Amino acid sequence: MKEYLKNRCPICERRMYIYQYGYRCEKCGFKMKAFICNRYISPEEAESILYNGKVILDGFSKKDGKIFSSIPTIDGITVVLDDTVCHCPVGGRIYVGSKWFRCDKRDHCRQPCFFTHAYGVRRSYDGHLLTIEEVRSLVYEKKWPKGDCPWRADAAA
Numbered sequence: 491m492k493e494y495l496k497n498r499c500p501i502c503e504r505r506m507y508i509y510q511y512g513y514r515c516e517k518c519g520f521k522m523k524a525f526i527c528n529r530y531i532s533p534e535e536a537e538s539i540l541y542n543g544k545v546i547l548d549g550f551s552k553k554d555g556k557i558f559s560s561i562p563t564i565d566g567i568t569v570v571l572d573d574t575v576c577h578c579p580v581g582g583r584i585y586v587g588s589k590w591f592r593c594d595k596r597d598h599c600r601q602p603c604f605f606t607h608a609y610g611v612r613r614s615y616d617g618h619l620l621t622i623e624e625v626r627s628l629v630y631e632k633k634w635p636k637g638d639c640p641w642r643a644d645a646a647a
């Protein structure tokens with residue numbers, strides 16, 4: 491008896507079955523590995539990656555053993571890791587690390603990029619882990635979920 495994910499293939503909308511190596515469409519060949527960079531992707535996480543938009547996952551690692559965070563992203567007929575969260579107003583790439591969001595042009599872009607200061611923007615504030623959507627609204631609408639703007643907090647430190 492095959493087990494299936496609750497939702498359907500993001501490409502062709504047929505059922506996605508669970509097999510030894512991961513999750514696979516019964517029709518078009520779209521598949522997602524259950525282990526990506528030494529991290530197990532549970533069926534619940536696969537569902538949210540494929541259907542609820544992008545999520546940040548921690549605990550990936552490469553051969554050198556270094557742990558990193560990234561964002562599983564649909565690419566063609568499979569899922570790859572892409573740590574890009576969005577782009578800042580001057581074209582820097584804002585990416586997620588294990589503790590910080592950072593801009594790769596932080597040496598060049600000053601304001602209005604929030605990610606130029608110190609290490610960037612912390613992923614966790616008051617026990618709340620910032621989501622991709624929250625970081626995007628911080629970048630594009632300068633909206634912060636709660637409390638002080640992290641940019642001012644970091645600048646004052």
Ligand SMILES: [Zn+2]
Pocket residue numbers: 499500501502503504515516517518519520
């Ligand atoms: Zn399919």
Ligand SMILES: [Zn+2]
Pocket residue numbers: 578579580581582583593594595596599603605606
């Ligand atoms: Zn920037």
